[in-house]
Amino acid sequence: MGDLEDLDTVLKRVQGDDFAGSIIDPKIDKIKSTLDNAGVADWVPDEVEGYRQLLKDLSSVNPSGFNTSITSFRAAALAVGSDGDKPTKKDGPDVNPADTVSANAARAHQTVSGDGSNDNPPWRGDSADAFGKFIAYYTGGGQAVTSQAWMFNALELLALSHQAVYTRVRDDVTKYLDAVQKAADQNDGLFSSPDGSEQFFVTVIAAVATVAATAIAPPAGVPVALSLVGATASQTASVLGSVPKGSPEQHDINANSPGAIIDSMYTAYTKMQSGRDDNLKKIKGVLSDMSTYIGNTDTRKKIVGPEVNGGKVPIGGDGTIDPNYRKQFQPPVNA
């Protein structure tokens, strides 16, 4: 299966708030015009208008809209973890204590952004292992500051995944429309053939399926790993590693009439839509699980630190201080 382009390259091509007006409309108008000129009986222009709206819905979210959030999460992780680039806490047989926090984070990011090339591999076993180490550290009872950094790192990964879905979908929409146009362009020749039996065969490689594997799988592992607190890193990595390596889906536009071209277009749309919806559903599930996890009292203690506001501070003979005493003796604001 053909390699996919690097996600950043694709993002630059498909970003913008007027994707529908600048990409979809001109391409569909040209397809309509081409088919109109073919003047064939089974050509139903109204159907194209319906598909135009469906494609606009598919690509309605501007993926570059996530850039600010991604940058913010990264900045937040650095801010709380600027002194946290320590050797990884050994939390299981697969965790190498020599690995630093940032090294694991870098590998985790790579599992999201990998384009499938040898230099930048997509999600697979070894990157699953790296992500397992990342998660093991996050759940490994490290210092509160470090755990907070990981919380933001996890959010950054989820935002990257979300962005990846919308980026790949827009790219797929563009490529499908180009493929449909390519088929339509040859209709004159097709239908002027004596027996009309000739078919045009256009192959489009859609990236949606690979996004599910490269971008969604690592974050999808977050709640799995988080729910396995206490499990070893190797168990975690095994769970994550069970996600199969993704490859692009191949869809054929196999048409022997203009009507068939439009039908193929519709089929392509439904596949992209279900792919997108599945991916968004996974992200939604991850975020929901993460929300539950960090809302858990014990988790909050670990991430935030001791609950001093709940009446306990880590100072004093028995580790507590009278809350009333603390309230009354609030020291003066810095003089």
Add this chain to the structure above:
Amino acid sequence: MATVLSTDIYMLDRAGRVDLPAAAKVYHNINADHVASFSVPANGDYWTDVMDKVGKIVTDADNNLLTAGNVLRLIAYSYAANDSEAAHKIEQETGGKALPKLGKNGWDDGTPSSDPNGGLK
């Protein structure tokens, strides 16, 4: 030895008065710049939910650091009450204002905790 102890007391006060509030400020800024300003994608209520909890965690971290700083200052003042050298150093650092003293029921002038200036005039 007295000097070493005084320095320690002073450092304790400084940690509670400057260093921990500075750390708390980091969380305050994170909440303002990165969490509260998060832009929710279309139909992204699930993001709103998780970011709400993240905001609370960061706010708690902010408050906990401030509280821990206050506790350190309390301890420093308690010791400084019996260490004129440390008391003098803290007073110098804070602009020569009188060091508040801890009594049985509060600051020695009875200032309630709701007074943001505590016992200092």
